Amino acid sequence: MSAKLVVGTQWGDEGKAKFIDYLSSEIDIIARYQGGANAGHTVKVDGETWVFHLMPSGILYPNTVCVIGNGVVLDPAALKTELDYLKNRGIDHKNRLILSDACHLVLPLHKDIDAARESAAAGKKIGTTKRGIGVAYGDKVTRIGLRLGDLLDSEILKERLEHLIEVKNRVLKEIYGLPAIDFNTSYDELARLGAEFAPMIKNTSVYLNDNLAAGSTVLLEGAQGTGLDIDFGTYPYVTSSNPTTGGAISGSGIRFQYLKEVIGICKAYVTRVGEGPFPTELLDESGEKLRQAGNEFGATTGRPRRCGWFDAEVLRHAARVNGLTSLALTKIDILSEFAEIKIATGYTRNSTPLEHMPSSGLEKVDVTWETMPGWQTDISKARKMSDLPDNCRRYIDRLVELAGVPVQFISVGPGREDTIVV
Numbered sequence: 202m203s204a205k206l207v208v209g210t211q212w213g214d215e216g217k218a219k220f221i222d223y224l225s226s227e228i229d230i231i232a233r234y235q236g237g238a239n240a241g242h243t244v245k246v247d248g249e250t251w252v253f254h255l256m257p258s259g260i261l262y263p264n265t266v267c268v269i270g271n272g273v274v275l276d277p278a279a280l281k282t283e284l285d286y287l288k289n290r291g292i293d294h295k296n297r298l299i300l301s302d303a304c305h306l307v308l309p310l311h312k313d314i315d316a317a318r319e320s321a322a323a324g325k326k327i328g329t330t331k332r333g334i335g336v337a338y339g340d341k342v343t344r345i346g347l348r349l350g351d352l353l354d355s356e357i358l359k360e361r362l363e364h365l366i367e368v369k370n371r372v373l374k375e376i377y378g379l380p381a382i383d384f385n386t387s388y389d390e391l392a393r394l395g396a397e398f399a400p401m402i403k404n405t406s407v408y409l410n411d412n413l414a415a416g417s418t419v420l421l422e423g424a425q426g427t428g429l430d431i432d433f434g435t436y437p438y439v440t441s442s443n444p445t446t447g448g449a450i451s452g453s454g455i456r457f458q459y460l461k462e463v464i465g466i467c468k469a470y471v472t473r474v475g476e477g478p479f480p481t482e483l484l485d486e487s488g489e490k491l492r493q494a495g496n497e498f499g500a501t502t503g504r505p506r507r508c509g510w511f512d513a514e515v516l517r518h519a520a521r522v523n524g525l526t527s528l529a530l531t532k533i534d535i536l537s538e539f540a541e542i543k544i545a546t547g548y549t550r551n552s553t554p555l556e557h558m559p560s561s562g563l564e565k566v567d568v569t570w571e572t573m574p575g576w577q578t579d580i581s582k583a584r585k586m587s588d589l590p591d592n593c594r595r596y597i598d599r600l601v602e603l604a605g606v607p608v609q610f611i612s613v614g615p616g617r618e619d620t621i622v623v
Contacts, residue, residue: 209426210519216531218242231259232268234452236424238279239332271303272452301405302350338441352395406454427519438477469533478564481509513603527609
């Protein structure tokens with residue numbers, strides 16, 4: 202069969218979880234391919250709010266299988282908390298959750314080092330969530346990390362954990378002056394979690410490709426967005442993995458020939474959490490108005506998101522890098538309060554127009570603005586394009602024109618039903 206990919210086109214928090222949930226009713230398998238428990242996904246179904254960190258939001262459909270792929274850095278304790286959360290709310294994950302044996306693990310020592318690094322960085326902070334994600338990815342790249350499959354063999358677990366703790370204890374004690382990690386405590390906890398997770402651990406690349414070959418449909422889900430990609434984002438203020446299309450292939454292990462659709466999720470305005478350049482950021486009452494109306498606070502940390510007008514250059518960059526086949530436009534209802542709405546159509550630097558989003562120096566660009574009239578009408582009940590006010594349709598048409606990618610879905614509210622299919 203074929204696979205679809207849902208990818209964020211901005212700096213994360215675009216509303217991917219809603220559309221993953223929306224699309225999941227017709228999908229057999231949903232696979233998370235990168236990131237960790239630092240990212241939160243919020244879904245609203247039948248008046249209930251669900252917040253997920255590692256779990257694909259398709260777990261809410263009783264017949265959907267969820268996969269956490271090899272590209273994810275998995276916090277075992279966070280996963281256990283999330284499984285308990287589902288159980289307490291009546292969601293049975295048995296036989297519907299599969300974990301890659303190649304997932305690298307996030308341990309308490311990674312969080313300790315992450316927090317210590319941020320504290321020591323002073324004015325050079327990256328703005329991490331202190332969940333240990335970047336440190337765990339660093340161990341993966343330097344080839345000292347621990348993987349989920351290692352928990353299934355006591356000798357392998359002992360050998361690799363001893364080496365990891367030996368290396369990290371030097372960092373904790375000698376660089377940051379923090380207490381050492383106790384091997385026995387760590388080993389016992391990981392062995393216990395390994396025994397609990399064992400029935401769910403598989404080679405997920407084999408599982409996904411076998412099921413695609415047999416006719417199953419697969420939806421690939423990532424965290425964050427293109428602007429936070431380690432290669433294509435606003436480095437160094439990025440995440441430690443590839444949320445983009447290339448990361449979906451390497452982080453799931455599916456054959457690229459199966460990927461037929463790449464749906465780019467974008468807000469009708471832009472938000473960003475943490476540090477880093479943000480050319481269209483609003484530091485006035487309009488920015489605060491967007492934040493309050495859109496409830497722009499992090500699902501994981503509660504941090505207020507920085508808000509700004511729509512940036513067409515960021516979207517064009519995402520379209521090129523990801524090979525977008527269509528767009529899903531979210532939160533356009535939040536703009537209904539504004540009499541005028543601005544769009545960043547491009548950048549200049551030293552009065553010279555830039556042909557594309559720069560890889561470096563984004564904080565030094567000037568924005569070329571276009572102003573459009575608002576509609577100042579409640580659109581939350583719209584269910585087809587003709588229900589939208591003329592000015593709203595013109596705004597959407599202009600975004601599509603600037604992006605060069607057709608719009609397929611428009612979200613006018615947080616619920617599944619608050620969706621227009623174009």
